[in-house]
Every structure is written in C-alpha cells, then in structure tokens.
Amino acid sequence: MTSLSWTEELTLHQPQIDQTHQEFIALLDELSQTLKNAPDDCNSALPVYRRFLAHTEDHFAMEEGFMAATGFAPDNCHSKQHAMVLDVMRQVMAHTLAEQDLEPMRNLLPELANWLPAHVDMMDAALVFHMKQVGFDPATGRMAQPPEPAAAAISSCGSKSCA
Numbered sequence: 017m018t019s020l021s022w023t024e025e026l027t028l029h030q031p032q033i034d035q036t037h038q039e040f041i042a043l044l045d046e047l048s049q050t051l052k053n054a055p056d057d058c059n060s061a062l063p064v065y066r067r068f069l070a071h072t073e074d075h076f077a078m079e080e081g082f083m084a085a086t087g088f089a090p091d092n093c094h095s096k097q098h099a100m101v102l103d104v105m106r107q108v109m110a111h112t113l114a115e116q117d118l119e120p121m122r123n124l125l126p127e128l129a130n131w132l133p134a135h136v137d138m139m140d141a142a143l144v145f146h147m148k149q150v151g152f153d154p155a156t157g158r159m160a161q162p163p164e165p166a167a168a169a170i171s172s173c174g175s176k177s178c179a
C-alpha cells in the first residue's frame with residue numbers, strides 16, 4: 017500500500033533526526049501491513065496507529081525543541097506544517113474511533129508516504145543546515161556560534177519554498 021523505504025537520499029546526517037525518520041517509515045510500513053492483513057479490523061489497526069501518532073508527536077516536538085533552542089520563533093512555518101499534519105492524524109483517529117471505519121486511515125498512508133520525503137528535503141534539511149551553522153549540540157543544548165543576541169527570531173523554515 018505504501019512504497020516508502022529508507023534511502024540515502026533521506027539522510028540528513030543528524031543522528032537523532034535520521035533515526036526518527038527511519039522509525040517513522042517503519043511505523044508507516046507496520047500500519048500498512050496491518051491494514052493489508054486485516055482490512056476491516058479496527059482492533060488490529062488502532063494500537064499501531066496510536067503508536068504511530070505518539071511517535072509523530074514526539075518526532076515533531078523534538079525538531080521544534082531544536083528550533084526553539086537555535087533561535088526560531090514558535091510560529092515558524094515548519095512548526096505550522098507539523099501542526100497541520102498532526103491535526104489530520106488526530107482527525108483520522110477520532111473518525112476511526114467514532115465510526116469504526118478504516119477508510120480515512122487507509123487513504124492517509126500514501127499521503128504520508130509522499131509527504132515525508134518532501135518535508136525532509138525542504139524543512140528538516142533546512143533545520144539541520146541551520147543547526148550546523150550555529151554549531152548546535154543537541155546533547156548539551158549549546159551553540160558554538162550562536163546568532164547575535166539582537167538577531168530577530170526566525171519565522172521562516174529556511175527552505176526554498178519559504179523564501
């Protein structure tokens with residue numbers, strides 16, 4: 017159902033983010049397999065979907081923590097795109113619980129499989145580039161070359177799509 021697999025092209029050379037993206041792809045695949053094996057069984061799909069949603073919440077929170085630590089404004093466009101994706105994922109959860117209908121979940125999988133590589137290529141790559149520029153170390157939260165104290169908070173994601 018989904019054809020997304022990990023490739024070198026998705027690597028950003030930032031270990032926490034790369035690892036998280038590999039896990040995202042693995043969860044997407046697990047959900048896809050579950051829906052293929054039991055197409056109408058909400059009891060099979062929902063626990064996997066819950067884990068996927070929780071993982072995605074943590075994934076976005078981690079990146080937003082890196083943004084906050086390196087000078088991004090809270091309402092930057094990268095964070096806004098995260099919020100839109102989570103909103104859709106939560107709506108699908110609510111629909112599945114209310115209607116016992118897996119169709120929206122099934123439809124969401126190829127959308128997410130298309131979305132992740134584009135998001136990694138534009139927004140996550142720009143974040144990693146910025147982290148490298150300021151010498152940010154996620155382990156300590158310190159920056160070797162912090163931006164000037166007077167510099168404005170960054171509200172664009174830094175990608176070409178956001179010039």
Ligand SMILES: [Fe+2]
Pocket residue numbers: 033037075079136140
């Ligand atoms: Fe990401």
Ligand SMILES: [Fe+2]
Pocket residue numbers: 076079094098135139140
């Ligand atoms: Fe992101």
